[in-house]
Amino acid sequence: MFTDRLTLRAWVLMLPLLVVMLAVIGWPLADTVRLSFTDARLVGTGGAFVGVENYTGMLGSRNFRKALVATLTFSVWSVAAELCLGVLVGLLLNQRFYGRALLRALMILPWALPTVVNATLWRLIYNPEYGALNAALTQLGLADSYQSWLGQPGTAMGALIVADVWKNFPLVALIALAALQAVPRDIQAAATSDGANAWQRFRHVTLPYLVGPLMVALVLRTIEAFKVFDLIWIMTRGGPANSTRSLSLLVYQEAFAFQRAGSGASLALVITLIITVLAGAYLALMRRAAGQGG
Amino acid sequence: MSTLDIRGITKSFGTTQTLKGIDLTLEQGEFLVLLGASGCGKSTLLGMISGLGTPTSGDIVLDGRSLNGVHPKDRDIAMVFQSYALYPNLSVARNIGFGLEMRGAPRAAREAAVQDTARVLKIDHLLDRKPGDLSGGQRQRVAIGRALVRKPRLFLFDEPLSNLDAKLRMEMRSELKRLHQTLGVTVVYVTHDQIEAMTLASRIAVMQGGRIEQLGTPEDIYDRPATRFVAEFMGAPPMNMLPATPVPGGLALDGTDAVLPCTSAAPLLIGLRPEALKLAPAAGAMAVSGTVDLVELTGPERIVTVDLGARTIAATLPADQRVGRGQPVTLYTDPARASAFDPDSGRRVTLAPVVTG
Ligand SMILES: Nc1ncnc2c1ncn2[C@@H]1O[C@H](COP(=O)(O)OP(=O)(O)OP(=O)(O)O)[C@@H](O)[C@H]1O
Numbered sequence: 001m002f003t004d005r006l007t008l009r010a011w012v013l014m015l016p017l018l019v020v021m022l023a024v025i026g027w028p029l030a031d032t033v034r035l036s037f038t039d040a041r042l043v044g045t046g047g048a049f050v051g052v053e054n055y056t057g058m059l060g061s062r063n064f065r066k067a068l069v070a071t072l073t074f075s076v077w078s079v080a081a082e083l084c085l086g087v088l089v090g091l092l093l094n095q096r097f098y099g100r101a102l103l104r105a106l107m108i109l110p111w112a113l114p115t116v117v118n119a120t121l122w123r124l125i126y127n128p129e130y131g132a133l134n135a136a137l138t139q140l141g142l143a144d145s146y147q148s149w150l151g152q153p154g155t156a157m158g159a160l161i162v163a164d165v166w167k168n169f170p171l172v173a174l175i176a177l178a179a180l181q182a183v184p185r186d187i188q189a190a191a192t193s194d195g196a197n198a199w200q201r202f203r204h205v206t207l208p209y210l211v212g213p214l215m216v217a218l219v220l221r222t223i224e225a226f227k228v229f230d231l232i233w234i235m236t237r238g239g240p241a242n243s244t245r246s247l248s249l250l251v252y253q254e255a256f257a258f259q260r261a262g263s264g265a266s267l268a269l270v271i272t273l274i275i276t277v278l279a280g281a282y283l284a285l286m287r288r289a290a291g292q293g294g
Numbered sequence: 295m296s297t298l299d300i301r302g303i304t305k306s307f308g309t310t311q312t313l314k315g316i317d318l319t320l321e322q323g324e325f326l327v328l329l330g331a332s333g334c335g336k337s338t339l340l341g342m343i344s345g346l347g348t349p350t351s352g353d354i355v356l357d358g359r360s361l362n363g364v365h366p367k368d369r370d371i372a373m374v375f376q377s378y379a380l381y382p383n384l385s386v387a388r389n390i391g392f393g394l395e396m397r398g399a400p401r402a403a404r405e406a407a408v409q410d411t412a413r414v415l416k417i418d419h420l421l422d423r424k425p426g427d428l429s430g431g432q433r434q435r436v437a438i439g440r441a442l443v444r445k446p447r448l449f450l451f452d453e454p455l456s457n458l459d460a461k462l463r464m465e466m467r468s469e470l471k472r473l474h475q476t477l478g479v480t481v482v483y484v485t486h487d488q489i490e491a492m493t494l495a496s497r498i499a500v501m502q503g504g505r506i507e508q509l510g511t512p513e514d515i516y517d518r519p520a521t522r523f524v525a526e527f528m529g530a531p532p533m534n535m536l537p538a539t540p541v542p543g544g545l546a547l548d549g550t551d552a553v554l555p556c557t558s559a560a561p562l563l564i565g566l567r568p569e570a571l572k573l574a575p576a577a578g579a580m581a582v583s584g585t586v587d588l589v590e591l592t593g594p595e596r597i598v599t600v601d602l603g604a605r606t607i608a609a610t611l612p613a614d615q616r617v618g619r620g621q622p623v624t625l626y627t628d629p630a631r632a633s634a635f636d637p638d639s640g641r642r643v644t645l646a647p648v649v650t651g
């Protein structure tokens with residue numbers, strides 16, 4: 001099977017890593033699958049086999065459906081906003097102007113901050129008593145009274161999305177900027193001389209160079225957003241009235257707060273499945289991009 | 295009728311002046327080649343004409359209309375880039391028709407124009423392909439087609455053949471010449487390849503350091519170079535430059551017995567083209583003697599470097615004239631084919647022939 005020695009050596013060298021990976025990922029995964037078919041509690045022994053009851057119960061529950069909708073709402077809006085804002089900022093930073101280098105460096109800052117810091121920061125901004133947002137809005141005359149942005153079901157999700165966009169659009173902007181710098185100047189010049197206006201140049205010349213990298217950003221960001229936990233945990237803990245409880249939060253509550261390891265495991269596996277599909281889309285895109293290049 | 299008038303164009307990037315005052319006039323149907331070494335400002339000048347760059351001062355007039363402040367798309371000028379600059383995501387047909395599409399030409403007219411152009415350039419079988427699936431020469435044709443289809447008043451080419459291999463470059467060169475002759479379009483063409491310049495141009499502008507050294511027909515440039523720079527830039531191997539001192543009866547070439555019959559009071563540099571030097575004596579010819587130092591066969595020719603003692607001189611001889619290294623030779627040349635330059639200014643000096651009895 002190993003026709004050449006190099007292949008054999010590669011496998012031998014990879015072996016320790018593969019073993020460790022099997023031990024730390026493979027075994028827990030297998031155990032999670034086993035758990036998901038039992039009514040095991042977090043503490044205490046065993047748990048009896050209950051078939052697919054965990055799955056049917058969980059998938060049919062109101063909590064699951066509500067969490068799925070919350071997760072989708074969060075993912076779709078934040079990723080869409082991040083892509084739009086990221087491309088616009090990328091286009092801006094691709095222009096020649098004084099102070100561009102400084103701005104490029106500054107822009108990375110929100111993305112470089114840990115989510116915990118970002119989430120805490122936004123909690124302060126949204127604070128109903130002394131938050132900067134309330135102060136700014138009332139002082140500008142845009143609002144009459146202070147709002148509890150994270151405490152009202154109508155605004156909590158929006159507030160979370162804004163915080164997520166703020167943190168993650170710089171990544172998209174950087175990806176867009178890198179792609180924009182790969183657009184040959186001659187082609188831009190040719191399009192200008194061919195009579196294309198700014199929008200037509202963007203549409204026909206620039207955008208084709210952006211699509212590939214942006215698709216990758218889209219999938220990566222979607223996977224990330226779908227898994228969101230820390231941001232929400234710190235800012236709202238899934239409230240108010242569970243309106244911002246994402247699937248990850250639901251797993252956590254199920255398995256650890258309510259100590260229902262069995263149904264928690266089944267829910268975790270469902271999320272894993274969804275993310276695997278997204279990751280598959282990502283790989284397919286990468287393969288297509290690699291096929292096109294060169 | 296398209297005429298292009300370039301008046302006193304300068305261009306500065308920061309504190310460095312790249313173009314130092316360019317004046318040029320171009321008639322309808324001319325093929326003007328801007329020739330010069332890398333970095334002399336050829337592309338910069340082309341950019342000013344196309345409108346992709348703005349001159350620091352000066353004016354460009356096309357058919358009596360000043361192009362100052364006119365947007366590139368409104369100039370009716372098409373440019374072909376060295377990198378081809380094709381739109382990678384569009385088919386060949388759409389690449390060619392892009393200019394018409396952007397200008398809102400009706401679909402049927404556009405498609406007909408693209409077909410016609412593609413047929414002229416022999417790429418009509420490639421119209422559905424993407425640029426990535428074409429060879430270098432085919433891409434070049436598409437780039438030319440994209441310019442051609444718009445029927446602009448003026449074509450600009452920036453080293454269009456420099457990415458092609460030697461054989462293809464020659465083919466495309468002939469093809470460009472044929473296109474120019476059949477379509478009668480007006481062209482400004484940038485290159486640093488002197489053969490390309492000689493073969494294509496109706497006139498050549500030799501540029502150096504942001505200035506035009508000489509503007510003239512290929513014959514003028516080659517046979518009567520206006521400056522020492524032009525003389526040494528053109529030709530391979532370049533023109534031989536020999537210092538000469540006035541003596542009774544003419545100018546003696548330093549370190550040789552040869553005397554150029556002419557009247558000159560000052561020392562001059564005498565330029566002799568390698569191919570004007572021959573092994574066969576002729577009436578009235580001037581002779582220099584030395585020993586053969588190096589022989590290089592190029593195929594049709596034998597380039598012989600001859601050591602004259604103080605300096606060397608290159609001669610291009612027919613390949614069938616066999617000479618060997620170390621062999622003493624005498625080279626003969628017609629004094630009328632010599633050029634003379636002022637050693638200080640480098641300008642050409644017209645030699646007054648002596649009336650000999
Ligand atoms: N945008 C710019 N900013 C600063 N300097 C520039 C710019 N564009 C050109 N230059 C300078 O102007 C000079 C002439 O450049 P240009 O591209 O016109 O040369 P060229 O004759 O076309 O050379 P080549 O044969 O290598 O293409 C160069 O020294 C170049 O560095």
Ligand SMILES: [Mg+2]
Binds near residue numbers: 337338452
């Ligand atoms: Mg150039």
